[in-house]
Amino acid sequence: MDRNQMIGLGLIAALLITYAIVFKPPVTEEDLATPAPTEQAAVTPEQTTSQSEESNVLTDTIETDYTDKYGAFAAGAQGEATDLTIENEVAKFTFSSKGGIIKSVELKEFKTWDGRPLILIDEESTSQSLTLQTVKGNINIADLYFKASQTGTSLVKGDSLQFKYTMDLGSGNSIEQIYSIAGDSYVVGYEIKINGLNSTIIGEQMNFVWQHQMKRYEKNLSDSRIKSTIKWYSLAEDLDDLKASSSDIQQEQLTEPIKWLSFDQKFFNAGIISEKGFTGALVSTDVPAQDTSIVKNGEMRLAIPVADLYSGSKNQYYFGPNNYRILKKVTPGYKENIYLGYKMVSWVNKLIIIPLFQFLEKYISNYGVIIMIIVLIIKLALFPLTRKSYLSMAKMKALKPELDELKEKVGGDQQKMQQEQMKLYREMGVNPISGCIPMVLQMPILFAMFFFFPNSIELRGESFLWATDLSTYDVLFNLPFTIPFYGSHVSGFTLLMTVSTILYTWSNNQVSTVQGPMKSIGYFMPIIFMFVLNSYSSGLSFYYFVSNIITFGQQAIIRRFVDEDKIRATLHENKKKNANKGKSKFQQRLEDAMKASQEAQKQKRSKK
Template identity: 50%
Template sequence: MDRNQFTGLILMFALLAVYFTWFAPDPAPAEELTTQEEPVEETMTEAAPTDTTTVLPSVPDSVQASLINQQYGAFAFAAGQEEATKTIENDEIIVTFTSSGGRIKEVVLKNHKDYMGNPLVLMDGSKSKADMIVDHNGKTINLSELTFVPTIKNFGDTTQISYVLTNGSFSLIQKYLLPPTGFQLAYSIESKNLNTVLNASDVKYNWNHAINRAEENLEDGRYNSNIRYLLADGDYDELAERSSEFEDETLGSQVKWVSFKQKFFTAAIIANSAFKSGYVSQTVDFGDTTSVKNLSMQMLIPYSDFANNFKARYFFGPNNYRVLKKVAPDFEENLDMGWGPLPLVNKYLIIPIFHFLERFFSNYGIIILLVVIVIRIILAPLTWKSHMSMAKMRAMKPELDEIKAKHDGDMQKAQQEQMKLYQQVGINPVSGCIPMLLQMPILFSLFFFFPNAVELRQQAFLWAHDLSTYDSVLNLPFEIPFYGDHVSLFTLLMTLSTILYTWSNSQITTVQGPMKTLQYMMPIMFLFVLNSYASGLTFYYFVSNMVTFGQTVLFRKIIDEDKIHRLLQENKKKNANKKKSKFATRLEEAMKASQEAQKNKKKKK
């Protein structure tokens, strides 16, 4: 104990001594003491605990009114009142509004559930809030702190809910119009004499939105959620989707729409004209496992639009291509369909086939199987051409083996003679690869379509409980790097069928050496890559492998390789003295240049 503490302690005891000497209360009379002592036991048993809460003096109503007037000015009449909610709905969504600000508080999608089987809350009032901030005599007034009076009207099957803020001299009315079906909610602001209470400053529209967790795979949900937007000049952009870091962007030009996109659902606002400018940001709170990402937008509404008649639309719905493309220009960008030419393949081939089959079949496993068959039929001419090219190469295998034996060790001469033989018999050595390359865009398009197709969400097939996520048949007690902590059976079947097809194909091809071994590496790689992908995708690849295997067997029975060999020999005789084609000449020159470069490299060593 230091000197200051000791001095303070002495002074405290001195003050207590003075108090009890001069100011202590007189002792109670004997009778009163006796009366208090008798019921002690009963009092200890039945008395309620003593409330030690400090009671603060209440602020007079006049003082409260003065404080509210100072803070809200002409809007003070609508401040400090209790919140009340109203709910309207159509076939698709349930929308709950609050009188605090006359804003949307909660949105529930009626025909969708979260991964726990609960109603899917797309906008949660405890995590999402949209504020509108105005300038009143140099003070910022948040309209969410003011109470609006609701009225509900029905125009046929369409429901309109209006929230009115008025004191007689001015008025502000927010109107929401919900049609009998669909995922859009029309929104407008009407006003009267606002210029008497507001400065002519742009109005701030702030929407902070934490995405509720709707899918079991939280990490996958975070990788597929972000903010997307379209500027009025048609420039579409988005924040980094797979980033878990803080991301933001200042939108300097006019903004047409901004969306909070998650893997299968989107919440968005679309201005009829445009927001003046804006700022968007996103981040991840890893400590909150009930939320996917925290998204935020701060948009500026031109004062002239706000004071006259601002109009916009809200969208709360699934990322279904047929739904999104009807909302606004480029709004279908909220559905991931790939990059480059892949979205075109999905839009004009895969999705039309898929939706056509939906009209006749309700089981999505059957639909995927039929998609495989339809696409294989479309690709059949290319597949046939590829098989014919390989059959020609197989027919010439004896001659090619002779050339290799003749020029053993001299690869340059062997390749030159092989090219001469190809020209004479009429074989283009790369013609078999071109049909395969033309099929690649379709395979890659499906790689994006199936994992993001909301139609497959929570649709079961065979052992897969949900075709939009992986089909785990075995949970591992530990996590394997790059593979995961589970075994997906469709991925395993896809890998085995690919290996089987590769082995079968290698028995009849001319591929030799290291390439024959390397062709088995791709299936093994996909085993790791696709183990956590949508089971709808791996099921498609598995079925596609089996159909391709059947096609190969069929084509081998149809193609007469002996006949092909005779035709090639006839071509050889006809073209014995024929000049080389431009392609053959360029290819031969390229081979010579490559071989010369290798020789020079060896000499330098």
């Protein structure tokens, strides 16, 4: 409360006190007189009996109304909603006696981007219905009342708890919902079982509907929306999802049995898993027009055979983080809630990067340092390829005088120039694409990192230097305006990555024979990436920056041990040896491909 507010409240209090004193009404003799006792009419036994009969009639009328509406479920239609909270080491689960369902889940180890408790589901954002077709019509048991066998409690690692919600309908009829929770797990076991009611339930399936508003937990709203969707995994082990990048309404009817479905967001998901599989699933999502606190609305409509309910339909819920180590233990395929890239690169993340990352975080708490160590390990492992690539460029540089002579000799005839170049390469024993092969072999790792860092929950909320969260963009300073495709902020790590990449390109051009437009492209690409990565994960930009710095160091070491004069002498020695030697199969195929390309160009020009 500031000074002005305190003064204002003081003046108001003074006015009220003055008003009470000055304008207090005078005390009269009537006010001081003791009031005479009021005579009450005596209540006769006949009147008491009459009131009791009226109450019984009212109760019977209410019971009849419930029976007419709910039939055999009438006993469950009356009750009071009470909450039950089970807390373990990682989450706080709140259940409600109304419906016997999970009412809310709070993840204890995480906060939203603005520091609030991370509530994954609650009664404002989530609703469930479990509808049975009965002789009295459709009955949603989520509207009825259950009795819990457990009171609220806390669990620790090593503990486990099973409890049930029972709706006793009399005459041996009942519905049970059985939950099980471990002391350190995000998984909630769930079984629903029907006892009796054979003549009451006439439908063949229970319709389960789960509507969920996926809340905003991250700073970047647009990124959160394009990474929020509904995913599902079939019993045939096929993964699919609704198109996450679209802001239009997405809907799909699933014809095959489904093992699990999830409301999947960038770092968290809420899902349901079936032991036998769901049938007749219908899923849909849409983006709210104005509400920026909700990234997407989602809905799942599933069918559970009633026959399974009589024996007990066993399922599981998952409410937790998209942590690869945790998800792969939940159920087959559930780890695919984390998108780690296309198949050609995802294996790098799954088999190399994630295990390495998890090993290092056991001993190092600073994730910026972990990133630097990972870069160093990868660069050391790839050093032989880096050395081979540099030596190939050095050989090409050693051939530059001969290539310049060919240009003067051939002139502007490009076809003739290409033929003479191939002949020179063959004589000198140089493979013109050998320098590219090591770079191509490194591409899966570079692309794997592009998917790993933005989707790694380990980096979420972790700070390093000026970056407050390595999973999203860092802000060195904000701009007073917005640059199209760039934004209104400057990412410091992206800027460092851009400058270091330009310097790296310049350094390579000192030993490269690339000329013309291709040489200029090397300088434009870092600028393009600066625009792309400015709002991307700062951890990724930092990784690329450190990678460039280590590459500079590696090249400096290689240069110390590379004698360009010796390379040139070796090439001329190769020329003497290969003077009477035939073409290799690879060289022959390369020349044949070039001739075919030249012939195609001639035919194209002749048609014009």
